[in-house]
Amino acid sequence: MPEVHISSPDHNIERDLRNFKRRVDKAGLPATVRKNMAHTKPTKERKRKAAAAVKRWEKKLSKEKESMTRMLRSRLYKKLKKTSELGQKLREQNAMGEINGSVESTKDTAS
Numbered sequence: 001m002p003e004v005h006i007s008s009p010d011h012n013i014e015r016d017l018r019n020f021k022r023r024v025d026k027a028g029l030p031a032t033v034r035k036n037m038a039h040t041k042p043t044k045e046r047k048r049k050a051a052a053a054v055k056r057w058e059k060k061l062s063k064e065k066e067s068m069t070r071m072l073r074s075r076l077y078k079k080l081k082k083t084s085e086l087g088q089k090l091r092e093q094n095a096m097g098e099i100n101g102s103v104e105s106t107k108d109t110a111s
Helices: 012-027 027-037 044-111
Strands: none
Touching: 012 027
């Protein structure tokens, strides 16, 4: 059983009460008391535990799905960024080629 000794000279009861409540919660006494308040049939207990297990499993799956979605979005963003950079380089090269090509074509026609 959790216990708190009141030995402070200022007798700060509120602080000691908070410490006691915290220690009681850490020890798990409220959950134990709630559990023992009424008898539950073994079949009901099994059903409750199975439902909790399903809920935990679904939560795990949704977290994994969310992380996969986030990862795939990140990869897609990187690919799009890379392709846009490549596209920009190609456009620059084409623009340079058109300028060089037009200069060469004017030389050909002039001679």
